[in-house]
């Protein structure tokens with residue numbers, strides 16, 4: 245893989261790990277062995293190094309092939325909402341495998357898919373009436389794009405074939421397909437594919453990130469109004485009757501690091517969509533299905549404004565299955581039912597019975613074990629511990645912590661080194677150094693860079709997203725190991 249220039253995030257992580265391992269003696273270097281594994285592999289990895297092999301998972305604990313046990317404080321990528329090996333989910337998968345493992349959705353439907361769809365609709369408090377399935381987040385968002393095109397243009401289910409434009413936001417992520425990369429604006433992930441992205445039909449407005457982009461002399465209300473006006477201006481510039489939809493992550497996940505919009509923002513953005521007859525679409529692939537402590541993030545952090553269409557994925561199957569879902573409001577459902585009557589789109593593994601059985605079991609466990617209440621409480625406790633450990637009066641990290649933010653089971657710590665002259669990370673990224681050190685200390689976290697300016701060239705944040713059934717004691721272990729890892733890196737790189 246030498247000579248292959250990776251996008252920023254991955255490249256920086258590689259550099260960070262190289263620096264990290266090269267600063268150790270050969271004996272202590274074995275401590276970072278899992279990140280620098282040299283075993284032969286036939287897998288084309290996503291990383292310039294070979295990741296260690298996990299051989300067992302139990303709750304938030306993961307056993308590695310080299311005998312080490314690590315704590316997964318981020319659920320992989322905010323996915324494993326029940327941790328590993330939940331007995332009820334495993335039983336459901338086994339039971340379904342004994343019945344029907346696969347049918348093709350254009351020929352036959354299956355019970356778990358029907359039941360899962362009904363479950364999602366029934367639990368939406370009237371927000372949704374119809375559901376489609378996909379095999380993950382990117383596929384779900386790509387399906388959302390195609391559904392919206394079908395609604396307006398292709399089949400004209402809700403009419404107006406002249407509508408061709410989508411408006412997304414800068415500093416967003418909607419997936420790694422060419423369509424979703426076009427819709428979103430994640431500079432590092434778009435980078436290598438720029439020439440192949442569609443800039444004719446996909447347009448972008450500013451992110452809703454008050455702590456970085458609200459002006460010093462602006463109130464929150466004025467900031468929201470500025471963003472609303474920008475969206476309206478974009479509609480007008482494109483031709484208001486040419487816009488299919490405005491699309492946003494309810495809580496921005498990996499790009500800026502768990503950033504919720506200011507109060508009133510989604511209401512304001514929806515008002516523009518309503519004014520010009522466009523769709524209001526939310527991507528809750530990462531922030532949905534309980535991650536923020538409410539089933540849908542918009543219930544708590546989106547002004548309670550339900551979208552016309554919504555994608556969910558990660559917390560739907562909790563990592564037990566590759567699955568995503570596309571949820572449609574009554575208006576959309578009626579548009580389709582009264583017109584074309586079906587979805588001109590699909591994939592071979594749509595409605596896959598084992599995946600649907602697993603996701604259904606995950607959703608039932610979340611409900612029956614009252615896990616949203618648990619993660620709200622444990623999340624609040626994590627916030628308290630992070631604040632004390634990273635921002636307390638004697639905390640060495642305090643001068644560098646820009647923000648600790650989140651809700652439920654989704655938290656980010658953003659660091660800022662613009663004022664800190666006494667640290668030299670030697671060309672590496674702090675967030676990546678912390679991620680590597682945390683793993684060395686037995687903790688999986690997710691380091692990200694490039695979320696604090698529009699160009700995606702500045703910023704360090706680290707995401708924590710523990711399972712919804714995490715205990716108080718486990719939260720304490722996570723906070724202790726995380727703060728320790730941050731402090732070790734600060735100490736190591738102090739000039």
Ligand SMILES: Cc1ncc(COP(=O)(O)O)c(C=O)c1O
Nearest residue numbers: 380381382417418419497529530
């Ligand atoms: C908001 C959002 N949308 C879409 C995706 C793509 O999901 P997947 O990686 O399952 O394809 C992600 C993945 O992180 C995401 O965070």
